[in-house]
Amino acid sequence: MKIHLASILVDDQAKALAFYTDVLGFVKKNDVPMGEFSWLTVVSPEDPDGVELVLEPDQHPAAKPFKEALVDDGIPFTSFAVTDVHAEYERLTKLGVVFTQPPTSMGPVTTAVLDDTCGNLIQIAHMN
Amino acid sequence: MVADVGDVFKALADPTRRHILDELVERDDQTLFEICARLGTKHQFTSSRQAVSQHLELLEAAGLVRTRREGRYKFHTLDTRPLAQIAERWIRDKPQENP
Numbered sequence: 001m002k003i004h005l006a007s008i009l010v011d012d013q014a015k016a017l018a019f020y021t022d023v024l025g026f027v028k029k030n031d032v033p034m035g036e037f038s039w040l041t042v043v044s045p046e047d048p049d050g051v052e053l054v055l056e057p058d059q060h061p062a063a064k065p066f067k068e069a070l071v072d073d074g075i076p077f078t079s080f081a082v083t084d085v086h087a088e089y090e091r092l093t094k095l096g097v098v099f100t101q102p103p104t105s106m107g108p109v110t111t112a113v114l115d116d117t118c119g120n121l122i123q124i125a126h127m128n
Numbered sequence: 129m130v131a132d133v134g135d136v137f138k139a140l141a142d143p144t145r146r147h148i149l150d151e152l153v154e155r156d157d158q159t160l161f162e163i164c165a166r167l168g169t170k171h172q173f174t175s176s177r178q179a180v181s182q183h184l185e186l187l188e189a190a191g192l193v194r195t196r197r198e199g200r201y202k203f204h205t206l207d208t209r210p211l212a213q214i215a216e217r218w219i220r221d222k223p224q225e226n227p
Contacts, residue, residue, distance in 0.1 A: 068200070071200045071201065072200070072201075072202060073159065073160040073161055073177065073181075073202075074158075074159020074160050074161035074162060074201065074202070075159075075160075075161045076161065100159055100201050100203075101158070101159060101161075101162045102155075104155070104162065104166075106165050106166060106169040106170065107169035107170050108169065109169065111165070113159070113161070113162070121161075
């Protein structure tokens with residue numbers, strides 16, 4: 001058994017695709033129309049056959065209160081690995097990305113937390 | 129304000145709360161998540177998020193932590209003014225002469 005898909009709940013799929021590709025740097029993998037929404041996934045250019053991130057609509061009534069409660073406490077929904085959190089922080093800040101936590105050493109790991117503009121906080125991390 | 133000093137001592141009497149203040153010295157504007165992550169990774173504290181949130185409420189009531197909302201985010205910042213009030217109340221510059 002292995003992980004093939006991971007989902008993130010987004011408020012707008014078109015906006016999410018733009019942010020996750022143009023800003024974060026992922027690559028679109030699947031975009032299959034499914035009625036009102038799409039089966040929409042992105043992958044890392046470093047691992048195009050790896051885990052696909054599903055940009056899933058947050059239409060379920062429980063989704064928005066859940067997302068808001070996480071953001072209220074500053075909790076990232078998921079975490080992505082980068083080679084250098086400081087370099088990514090510099091790059092993304094120049095692109096207008098808002099961080100709720102700048103790069104901070106947390107013992108074995110350095111992390112930062114950014115707003116994905118689709119209702120989620122995302123952590124980026126590298127091992128020290 | 130000096131009447132609030134009792135709350136400051138109560139706030140400082142707990143080791144988790146002292147560690148929270150230690151971490152807030154390092155940087156202003158920390159989210160609850162960052163404070164919990166710092167306590168876990170740097171101090172091996174295993175308090176639940178609810179417990180840390182309650183500690184923060186007590187620190188805020190004592191005036192040692194201020195919170196700020198910016199859009200959807202909530203940030204916590206250290207405020208050392210209550211500690212200065214303790215010093216102003218009891219610490220003298222010069223030793224008093226015995227009569």
